[in-house]
Amino acid sequence: MVAPRRAAVIGCGRMGAFTSAGVRAHAPACWFPLAHAEAVVAHPGLDLVAVADMDAEAARRAAAAYGAARWFTDPLALLEEVRPELLCLATRTPGRAALIEAAIEAGVRALHVEKPLCNSVAELAALDALFARPDVHVTWGAIRRLLPPYRAALAESASGQHGRLLEVSVHMGAGRLFWTHPHSLDLLLFAAGERDVVAVSALLDGVETAPGEPLRILSDPGVAAAAMQFADGLVGRITRQPGCDLVLAGETGAVAVEADGHRLTRLSTAEGEGYPAWRPLPLSAEAAPVGTLAALLELTACLDGDVERCAANARWKRDILMAQRLLFAAVESNRRGGAAVPPDEVPAKLVIEAITAGRPA
Numbered sequence: 001m002v003a004p005r006r007a008a009v010i011g012c013g014r015m016g017a018f019t020s021a022g023v024r025a026h027a028p029a030c031w032f033p034l035a036h037a038e039a040v041v042a043h044p045g046l047d048l049v050a051v052a053d054m055d056a057e058a059a060r061r062a063a064a065a066y067g068a069a070r071w072f073t074d075p076l077a078l079l080e081e082v083r084p085e086l087l088c089l090a091t092r093t094p095g096r097a098a099l100i101e102a103a104i105e106a107g108v109r110a111l112h113v114e115k116p117l118c119n120s121v122a123e124l125a126a127l128d129a130l131f132a133r134p135d136v137h138v139t140w141g142a143i144r145r146l147l148p149p150y151r152a153a154l155a156e157s158a159s160g161q162h163g164r165l166l167e168v169s170v171h172m173g174a175g176r177l178f179w180t181h182p183h184s185l186d187l188l189l190f191a192a193g194e195r196d197v198v199a200v201s202a203l204l205d206g207v208e209t210a211p212g213e214p215l216r217i218l219s220d221p222g223v224a225a226a227a228m229q230f231a232d233g234l235v236g237r238i239t240r241q242p243g244c245d246l247v248l249a250g251e252t253g254a255v256a257v258e259a260d261g262h263r264l265t266r267l268s269t270a271e272g273e274g275y276p277a278w279r280p281l282p283l284s285a286e287a288a289p290v291g292t293l294a295a296l297l298e299l300t301a302c303l304d305g306d307v308e309r310c311a312a313n314a315r316w317k318r319d320i321l322m323a324q325r326l327l328f329a330a331v332e333s334n335r336r337g338g339a340a341v342p343p344d345e346v347p348a349k350l351v352i353e354a355i356t357a358g359r360p361a
């Protein structure tokens with residue numbers, strides 16, 4: 001029998017270890033196991049050997065809850081002493097890029113990291129180079145693309161039954177750029193597939209800059225509206241409509257995932273009707289592994305050398321980097337009054353601290 005791979009979790013808050021009661025009560029079943037530690041212990045090929053949190057009590061509590069043999073308050077000590085093969089990173093964003101770098105330096109080759117990826121364009125440039133390595137596999141907390149309702153919607157749209165895909169919309173209510181919209185952008189890029197992003201335009205509110213430093217954004221701005229142009233004319237939109245929905249609209253109809261995957265619906269015109277109407281679709285009860293476990297299974301398949309999964313992960317790594325770049329481009333667009341900004345026109349010195357109520361995203 002093959003020995004399980006050594007895994008570790010750094011950051012033992014809600015995403016790392018203890019899913020909030022609200023999410024447990026309301027999110028669809030396909031989101032679970034959601035907490036990284038819970039997903040690690042649900043994975044038959046992983047052994048949770050250690051956890052770390054700078055708050056000793058959080059680390060101790062997570063180690064006890066999930067049976068990790070060791071706990072640390074210093075993530076670098078964990079990396080040095082434990083040398084995990086797979087690492088989950090669920091700290092807040094500041095320092096995340098440096099931890100990813102340190103992990104890869106310590107030999108980690110599979111990382112599941114929370115969103116957003118980093119706070120600055122400079123950090124993103126360093127991650128660009130690291131993610132380009134074919135032996136480094138990365139997934140992130142924007143996991144909807146792995147969940148069955150989203151895959152079903154994308155398959156229906158790709159089947160061509162609604163004609164050519166024209167518009168992808170993500171409705172996330174009053175979401176903030178760094179806290180919420182890595183999810184929206186990951187979905188838009190997933191739906192866009194191989195199409196290149198031409199430009200993003202965005203109108204933000206609540207943008208607070210550091211005194212005398214226009215390129216240092218202190219707040220996590222609200223997104224009033226954002227639009228992405230893709231190479232073949234596809235448009236991606238982020239709106240403030242409440243509900244956590246994804247809508248894939250083609251020439252003759254549409255398919256939507258509503259309420260984070262609670263419902264799947266189709267817009268189509270029935271025989272004899274003059275106008276299309278939304279109708280519910282059955283949600284498949286497939287037994288595929290879901291939640292964060294699905295991401296960890298992708299990563300371990302990559303570590304096992306599964307060529308198809310490695311190719312899929314290379315595409316996801318590209319999308320993760322682009323989603324993060326588009327968060328920066330959205331700020332640049334807003335600085336230019338909502339103008340269309342190509343992703344490579346983000347200022348090299350842009351930093352987004354993304355602080356809300358005293359805490360970073």
Ligand SMILES: NC(=O)c1ccc[n+]([C@@H]2O[C@H](COP(=O)([O-])OP(=O)(O)OC[C@H]3O[C@@H](n4cnc5c(N)ncnc54)[C@H](O)[C@@H]3O)[C@@H](O)[C@H]2O)c1
Pocket residue numbers: 010011012013014015016052053054055058073075090091092093095114115116141142143178179361
């Ligand atoms: N994927 C999702 O759906 C989703 C949902 C909520 C939050 N998030 C993201 O997940 C991340 C964590 O969010 P959360 O709600 O779990 O936060 P949290 O505050 O509940 O937990 C973060 C934990 O990380 C620890 N920590 C922070 N920096 C550390 C460091 N350098 N070394 C060791 N420990 C450190 C903190 O002590 C804390 O226990 C955030 O970046 C957030 O944006 C993702």
